[in-house]
Amino acid sequence: MGIAEYENKDNSLNVTDDAKRHFDEDGCIINRCFDFRGLLSDSELQKVHRTVENPELVKHQYGRPDKKGKEPKLVLWQHPGNDVTGMVARSRKVAETCQELLGGEVYHYHTKLITKEPYIGGTFEWHQDYGYWYKYGCLFPDMMTVFVALDDCNKENGCLQVLKGSHKCGRIDHLIVAEQTGADVERVQEIEKVCDLIHVELKAGDALFFHCNVLHTSSDNTSGNQRRALVIAYNRASNDPGPHEKHPGYTPLHTVENSAIASCENFSDFSGKDFWAKQPQA
Incomplete structure (x- = not known):
């Protein structure tokens, strides 16, 4: 069995009891829309592309080498800001969906732009997001991530892989692997025996909503x-x-409002986002 999928036909997401049940049981749900392809429409996606390709944003990019020395590239910012990417993070169809899935008021923890370049974009080791957020003082796993595909994601270009239902295993010990934080390998191997491995192949504009303890x-x-x-x-x-x-x-x-993404014309003013410089993993 794969991951439950939900459509977004009216540019809004209503978290049904069924969707909440799947999130609680599986740790993740996929949002797709066959009317305008995904959480983001084509026009919204074009605006996000224009924003993330701006040199003033790209200059904050850094790498996290994997065990082979290949690097996925990241740009990380602390606050959503008022540019197009900020409108995505603040939109009701994203933020309020997370609020409903987590059962209470949420705030923006951070956003990453992750890039895997052709042929040289590296691996992310098995990990839970809460594996290191726990170390940042967050007492409960009342956290989640929305992975929004900006390009088609498939097995060939390094799509996300998740162990369905693995959030129920609780937080797993994490160690430094190369320059990344990775989950205990032996524990992951045992969990792989009982949790289905899902390759999350997405079209550009689709999104995966997943719990912070899901191994991916x-x-x-x-x-x-x-x-x-x-x-x-x-x-x-x-x-x-x-x-x-x-x-x-x-x-x-x-x-x-969701319409703020399409109406936003701010592709270059990134004031207030508070970009990260590369720091050692901990």
Whole structure:
């Protein structure tokens, strides 16, 4: 069995009891829409592309080498801002969906732009997001991630892989692997025996909503096509650890109507986003 999929025909997401049940049981759900292809429409996707290709954003990019020395590239920012990517993170169809799935007010924890370049884009080791967010002072796993495909994601270019239902295993010990934080390998091998491995192949504009304890990985990009994703993390307001050296504390999330993505013309003013410089993993 794969991951439950839900359509977004009216440019809004209503978290049904069935969707919530799948999220609680499987740890993740896919949003697709066959009317305008995905969480993001073609016109919204074009605006996001224009924004993430801006040199003023790209200059903050850094790599995280895997065991083979290949590098996936990242740009990370702490606050959503008012550019097109900020409108995506603040949109009701993203933020309020997370709020409903987590059962309470959420705030923007951070966003990453992840790029796997053709042939040289590297692997992300098996990990849970909460495997290191726990170390940042977050007491409860009341957190989640929205993986928004900006390009088609498939097995050849290193799509996301998840162990369905693995969030029920709880937090697993994590260690430094190359320059990445990876889950205990022996534990993952045991979990692989009982949880289905799903290759999450997405079309550009589709999104995967997943719990912070879901084990996930992605292989290197062996194709001639780049693979980019906007990866937006949210935390329950009640789980705020306060200011931390890695991430700021709770900041109220000012949501916007879904139409704000299409109407936004800010492709270059990234003030207030608070970009990360590359730091050692911990």
